[in-house]
Amino acid sequence: MKPFAYRRATDARSAVATVAADPDAAFLAGGTNLVDHLKLGVACPSLLVDVSDLAADLVEHLPDGGLRIGAGTRNSDLAAHPVVRAHYPLLSEALLSGASGQLRNAATTAGNLLQRTRCGYFRDATAPCNKREPGSGCPAVAGHNRHHAILGASPDCVATHPSDLAAAMVALDATAVVLGPDGERRVPIGGLYRLPGDDPTRDTVLAHGELITAVELPAPFGGRARYRKVRDRASFAFALVSVAAAVRMHDGVVEDLRLVFGGLAHRPWRAAHAEDALRGSAPTEVALRAAADAELLDARTLSGNGFKVPLARNTLVSVLRELTDGAAEPEDDA
Amino acid sequence: MTGARPRVDGPAKVTGAARYAAEWRAADLRHAALVTSPVPAATITAVDTSAAERVPGVVAVFTHHNAPRLRPPVGAPYGGRLPLQDNRVHYEGEPVAVVVAERLEQAREAVGLVRLDYAPLSAETDFRAVADTAVPTPPARWGPADTTVGDLAAGIAEADVVLRAEYSTAARHHSPIETSATQAEWRDGVLTLRDATQGVFNVHAVVSSALDLPADRVRVLAEYTGGGFGSKGYVWPHQVIAAMLARELGGALRLVLTRAQSFTSHGYQPPTRQRLVLAATAEGRFTAIRHDSLSPTSTYGEYVEMTANGSRVAYACPAITTTHRVAPVATVLPTPMRAPHEGPGMFALEVAVDEVACELGIDPLELRLRNHAEVDPTSGKPFSTKGLLACYAEGARRFGWADRPRATGSLREGDQLIGWGMATAVMATMRFPAAARARLHADGRVVVEAGCQEIGTGTYTIMPQLAAEVLGCPPEQVVLRLGDTALPRTGMTAGSSTTLSVGSAVTAAAEALAARLALLATGDPTAAVRLDGIELTVKNGAVEVFRLDELFARLGVDSVAAGGSWEPRENQRSMHTFGAVFAEVAVDVDLPVPRVRRLVAVYSAGRIVNPLTARGQMTGGLVWGIGQALLEKSTTDHRLGRFVDKNLAGYRLPVNADVPDLDVAFVEEYDPHASGIGARGIGELGSVGVAPAIANAVHHATGKRVRSLPIALEDLL
Numbered sequence A: 001m002k003p004f005a006y007r008r009a010t011d012a013r014s015a016v017a018t019v020a021a022d023p024d025a026a027f028l029a030g031g032t033n034l035v036d037h038l039k040l041g042v043a044c045p046s047l048l049v050d051v052s053d054l055a056a057d058l059v060e061h062l063p064d065g066g067l068r069i070g071a072g073t074r075n076s077d078l079a080a081h082p083v084v085r086a087h088y089p090l091l092s093e094a095l096l097s098g099a100s101g102q103l104r105n106a107a108t109t110a111g112n113l114l115q116r117t118r119c120g121y122f123r124d125a126t127a128p129c130n131k132r133e134p135g136s137g138c139p140a141v142a143g144h145n146r147h148h149a150i151l152g153a154s155p156d157c158v159a160t161h162p163s164d165l166a167a168a169m170v171a172l173d174a175t176a177v178v179l180g181p182d183g184e185r186r187v188p189i190g191g192l193y194r195l196p197g198d199d200p201t202r203d204t205v206l207a208h209g210e211l212i213t214a215v216e217l218p219a220p221f222g223g224r225a226r227y228r229k230v231r232d233r234a235s236f237a238f239a240l241v242s243v244a245a246a247v248r249m250h251d252g253v254v255e256d257l258r259l260v261f262g263g264l265a266h267r268p269w270r271a272a273h274a275e276d277a278l279r280g281s282a283p284t285e286v287a288l289r290a291a292a293d294a295e296l297l298d299a300r301t302l303s304g305n306g307f308k309v310p311l312a313r314n315t316l317v318s319v320l321r322e323l324t325d326g327a328a329e330p331e332d333d334a
Numbered sequence B: 001m002t003g004a005r006p007r008v009d010g011p012a013k014v015t016g017a018a019r020y021a022a023e024w025r026a027a028d029l030r031h032a033a034l035v036t037s038p039v040p041a042a043t044i045t046a047v048d049t050s051a052a053e054r055v056p057g058v059v060a061v062f063t064h065h066n067a068p069r070l071r072p073p074v075g076a077p078y079g080g081r082l083p084l085q086d087n088r089v090h091y092e093g094e095p096v097a098v099v100v101a102e103r104l105e106q107a108r109e110a111v112g113l114v115r116l117d118y119a120p121l122s123a124e125t126d127f128r129a130v131a132d133t134a135v136p137t138p139p140a141r142w143g144p145a146d147t148t149v150g151d152l153a154a155g156i157a158e159a160d161v162v163l164r165a166e167y168s169t170a171a172r173h174h175s176p177i178e179t180s181a182t183q184a185e186w187r188d189g190v191l192t193l194r195d196a197t198q199g200v201f202n203v204h205a206v207v208s209s210a211l212d213l214p215a216d217r218v219r220v221l222a223e224y225t226g227g228g229f230g231s232k233g234y235v236w237p238h239q240v241i242a243a244m245l246a247r248e249l250g251g252a253l254r255l256v257l258t259r260a261q262s263f264t265s266h267g268y269q270p271p272t273r274q275r276l277v278l279a280a281t282a283e284g285r286f287t288a289i290r291h292d293s294l295s296p297t298s299t300y301g302e303y304v305e306m307t308a309n310g311s312r313v314a315y316a317c318p319a320i321t322t323t324h325r326v327a328p329v330a331t332v333l334p335t336p337m338r339a340p341h342e343g344p345g346m347f348a349l350e351v352a353v354d355e356v357a358c359e360l361g362i363d364p365l366e367l368r369l370r371n372h373a374e375v376d377p378t379s380g381k382p383f384s385t386k387g388l389l390a391c392y393a394e395g396a397r398r399f400g401w402a403d404r405p406r407a408t409g410s411l412r413e414g415d416q417l418i419g420w421g422m423a424t425a426v427m428a429t430m431r432f433p434a435a436a437r438a439r440l441h442a443d444g445r446v447v448v449e450a451g452c453q454e455i456g457t458g459t460y461t462i463m464p465q466l467a468a469e470v471l472g473c474p475p476e477q478v479v480l481r482l483g484d485t486a487l488p489r490t491g492m493t494a495g496s497s498t499t500l501s502v503g504s505a506v507t508a509a510a511e512a513l514a515a516r517l518a519l520l521a522t523g524d525p526t527a528a529v530r531l532d533g534i535e536l537t538v539k540n541g542a543v544e545v546f547r548l549d550e551l552f553a554r555l556g557v558d559s560v561a562a563g564g565s566w567e568p569r570e571n572q573r574s575m576h577t578f579g580a581v582f583a584e585v586a587v588d589v590d591l592p593v594p595r596v597r598r599l600v601a602v603y604s605a606g607r608i609v610n611p612l613t614a615r616g617q618m619t620g621g622l623v624w625g626i627g628q629a630l631l632e633k634s635t636t637d638h639r640l641g642r643f644v645d646k647n648l649a650g651y652r653l654p655v656n657a658d659v660p661d662l663d664v665a666f667v668e669e670y671d672p673h674a675s676g677i678g679a680r681g682i683g684e685l686g687s688v689g690v691a692p693a694i695a696n697a698v699h700h701a702t703g704k705r706v707r708s709l710p711i712a713l714e715d716l717l
């Protein structure tokens, strides 16, 4: 741990100016991820700019029927918000499946989205890791990789993104409002995260000094939604596989749907192939399995995570079965 | 009086008034932080501490170049190598330098600036890869490495069913909530340690011998220890480091291990590979048991996980062979962890018994009844007491075992496959000599003193109960002072031995005090005394009541004290505790994460001094068993030669949501042989037999036989 300066931001613009001007500065929100990294020597900023006090702690309606969530809104508050519970239950479900009550009380919306991978090598400052120390190698590829990616990984990094909230946000088609030194821009959460490629150091498309000020949700998708998380422990554990799903049915046919996997890739994984396969079809057991298989066709497994392929398939099918609720006629086990 | 008594130290712990090793203040306190090796085996070729020394507040940086010289420690088990004495590294996480600074943050910062160059040496951390180097182990302190009774070949030849199977258990870490910490003070030539330990006298022996200090110049205190589970039993390098640097620098110095360091600084439960041969006749009589165990030890010291110990005594069988081999790997020395030996060992034996039951088509409980051991089948000695048959019966009744359908996969609730399994628990009884002192003050306070430890098990609560029982007073009138090498000597708080050993000594001391009071009051030491507040009632034919203040004033004393001691005498009995554990699990058809739905466990463990604290021990043990069965595993990266995920998010312990309804009961029992108070040990027993009961339930639910722990979703997918 090295000494650092701490500053409490009073407004977003100057916070951005301060951090953007100093390559060793970082935003601090709830600190539940960043402070761990300081202690572990994974992050060594010389200046922390605390943005958790900014007037960001709010949830408000948008004219188009959507919702604006301040970046500093605590995970517990967001999960318990009546509008969220009534119209975006997927979000509540995803948040409440994550971490523990104490952590959710401290963790913020933006902090949660920008938390870093739980890869054990990344978090051990004395181990090689391309994400932490470019060029040092990726021991997970041939090492302990039970929690690692089966989709979209690269030889340089096979880490997964750990956030439950992020998967739900992608399924809800949310957009991040981002303030940079040159002004504001809007980044769909679906496009926020990167695949590792040959530069695993960057998790997102955000530039240093860009601040998420809010996340906006479009008007509710309708239909039914579910966040299902599979984990070793019954609580307080990161997902081995999770599925954020929203389905709108019409006349026994899937009118529209959104499917996102957590725990499988460097970013929340929008299952576009599976969506395409099911949109406009009857959700029979055969169709559900075929859709899952279509999505997982490109899966590449490592020594310790082969189980994620059948697990992801079963999770997706079981969630869709529940959401389409008997619209499909029962079939023989195939 | 003995009986249900809530923890007397509960309020102090909840309010923070209880002080742990790292919570003592000193005006001149300095902080030490360790630099540990990132490689498992190496020669240190260069050292540069200059940048670290320049950090403001840094007092000194020690490496093998400038650290004080130490002597080989004697008198107690020491699990490390002597720290900072040479340029060799024998395991990842071994201390290679120490920074001392005015503030912890300064020490931590400087740690990152110490430069060490390593010339790596070849190192193997996978014991299976070096299995061919395994050696028969010399007689260990827990019994001989190998035993044989009867004719194994004949037993196999005569059997109708012979199971041969390999079982394995994972490396695990103790992970008590209090990371190890030592506060050392050197003043006027006397070294005082406040230590997070399960054995103050062990620490005293190692530190005084390593530092070559006379015994009376070292004092070790531990008022509270925040859990140990075996990690604080042996003495380890960090304790020696704190002591050595306090003496070197003078004043007070505190060393607290980080959570990550706690994975490499004080041992771990070694992974095991166990091969079982279990032979039985069609009627379900065991004719041969062979249990061969392999586990790792370190390259510099020896620890033997005696996994086959349980197989030596568990069942009546004419031929039993057990062996233990250890293979050296480049890790810190493994060490006992709740429950050692029988903990991993009974997993293999009890799953094997279930497999044979399935093969024979005999109910698993019935098969165990048919092979019940009336005497220890290996030593031939009678058991001190054994209430296992009653445990089976009561456990089966509470669980509803009679309704269990034989076929696997036959209990189902919607998408949940339900399974019922059971197992026997057996644990050797460990005992040690202990001494205690009891002092009655004129105001009625009884102070009992014994140099044992409170590691979260209830020692502060039950020792006063035992003394009060003898003196006839309410337990609130008695307080216990412990955790101090200046007090009467006891063994370490490990191996479930404290209640029976120290409790016997406390009872003896209280009896001696009663006799002394009787003598002083009436001249007859055999007169019965009863204490209530400041009234002492002495019955010696007639009944006389004395006020303590008046009696003591007349005698010209402030207080009256007496000592007592107890030691395990050689004994022609086999001493073990027993239990029957029943488990119900649910496994989702599509997402087969195994979950425990209920556990019923009934134990035979001698007299239960306090049912509340005893129940706490057993429920805690069951939770440990759930962890062993389904979650706990320290993954090693053998290429890097280190444990991965050295934190409590990556090393998975059960959380509340993993722990179902736990039904614990004890068989009424008094063991006249094992101790002076009728008790045997219980703390470890609770975590024995749980994993096999769960594994057998998983098999009953799914038809899948998993022979390695922990059982994970991928085993069932």
Ligand SMILES: Cc1cc2nc3c(=O)[nH]c(=O)nc-3n(C[C@H](O)[C@H](O)[C@H](O)COP(=O)(O)OP(=O)(O)OC[C@H]3O[C@@H](n4cnc5c(N)ncnc54)[C@H](O)[C@@H]3O)c2cc1C
Residues within 6 Å of the ligand: A026, A027, A028, A029, A030, A031, A032, A033, A034, A035, A051, A071, A097, A098, A099, A100, A103, A106, A107, A108, A109, A110, A111, A112, A113, A114, A115, A162, A163, A164, A165, A210, A211, A212, A213, A236, A237, A238, A239, B649
């Ligand atoms: C033991 C444990 C278990 C957990 N389990 C789960 C789980 O099951 N599921 C899950 O999803 N999460 C889990 N978490 C992670 C937890 O959700 C995150 O730590 C938390 O959400 C981070 O939020 P924070 O506000 O504390 O972020 P901080 O730690 O303050 O910041 C995290 C990162 O975001 C950056 N940042 C913060 N705010 C902004 C902003 N407005 N704009 C730009 N950058 C910003 C910071 O610079 C930092 O890099 C767990 C955490 C722990 C410690």
Ligand code: SF4
Residues within 6 Å of the ligand: A117, A119, A120, A121, A122, A128, A129, A130, A131, A132, A137, A138, A139, A140, A141, A148, A156, A157, A158, A159, A200
């Ligand atoms: S998977 Fe990524 S984060 Fe993990 S060690 Fe490899 S490069 Fe680092």
